[in-house]
Amino acid sequence: MKKFGKMIKGILKIWFFYLIVCLAILPLYHKRADEENRECERVLNMAGQERILNIENNVDALVWRLRLIESAKENIMLSIFDFRDDNSGQDMMAALLNAADRGVKVQILVDGINGTLYLKGSRNFRELTSHENVEVKLYNPITLIKPWKNNYRMHDKYLIADDFAYILGGRNTDDLFLGNYIDSYNEDRDILVYETVPGEGNSYIQIQDYFKKVWNLSCCRMYRKHEGINGRLREHYQEVREKHSEAFCEIDWFEETIETESIELCTNPIDPDNKQPQVWNRMVNEMEEADNILILMLYK
Structure with a gap:
């Protein structure tokens, strides 16, 4: 029984280490934005x-x-x-x-x-x-x-x-x-x-x-x-x-x-994955092109 208990503890330790790697460490590696991603393509509607x-x-x-x-x-x-x-x-x-x-x-x-x-x-x-x-x-x-x-x-x-x-x-x-x-x-x-x-x-x-x-x-x-x-x-x-x-x-x-x-909607990739920062990339490009820009950040 002691050997069985040690084996269970060993499995649990490995599992918790696996969770830490999956939930904390993997998300620290960030992807770069793909300039050709169409999710952030500018689309303008007719005024009014x-x-x-x-x-x-x-x-x-x-x-x-x-x-x-x-x-x-x-x-x-x-x-x-x-x-x-x-x-x-x-x-x-x-x-x-x-x-x-x-x-x-x-x-x-x-x-x-x-x-x-x-x-x-x-x-x-x-x-x-x-x-x-x-x-x-x-x-x-x-x-x-x-x-x-x-x-x-x-x-x-x-x-x-x-x-x-x-x-x-x-x-x-x-x-x-x-x-x-x-x-x-x-x-x-x-x-x-x-x-x-x-x-x-x-x-x-x-x-x-x-x-x-x-x-x-x-x-x-x-x-x-x-x-x-x-x-x-x-x-x-x-x-x-x-x-x-x-x-x-x-x-x-x-x-x-x-x-x-005009109204422009922009999104990052939608799959549950480590996403490319397409929205941030789009904002940076806009700031580089514009003389004046106002940004309102909503986060929850």
Whole structure:
């Protein structure tokens, strides 16, 4: 038995050393950007075709998300790093379930670690995903077979409603970022992009194609549906309508937004791997070419 115990301890030591190498040492080796990578190719749209709204505070951030969800008639795509079953998270789930009840196809893409930690035990989330019009995938779930993959997360945070508008920024779907539910919260920023010609804006085409590419990656696993779950999300939706009534009024999208000359979206490679810093490379090239440049960094 002593020899067996020593063997087990030896195996565990090797395993922990292997984890340290995979999770801490390997990511220290950085790749260089490929100048020919097309993910950062500049694409400009016609001036005025896409209009924007700057969303500064967390209350507005929740209200505008609810407006987009309520206005959708065909498709909703939500990609998020952190989605919690808290107050604002339940507001969003209730609105998404109502959209699914209206016949809207809802696709939700969540980071694998956060989705596993915070959503798999959520009855509200299981109720949402039990709907036939709702599909959920987890990006790069935790794996013990390939532990070096566990450090590669998906930090995307955007919501697309049909082909007329999307919100892109730094806010997760939880009380730290949305609504006015807690005293201590994160200050962040989103940009809403409104398409004056539905489906024709270049940035809209980019972000929709990007979502589809990530959605179809082999590392994305379908979240298992739990059939026949009836909770209180539909009842909560009525509470959301009363609590955030301004989100359910008619919106003049043109008046709420301002004109842009162009919108450029840029991304690093999307596979869970040690990535080439394409975004940083694109920023450096822009700074070398421009006389004046303003950079706003959002990180979470």
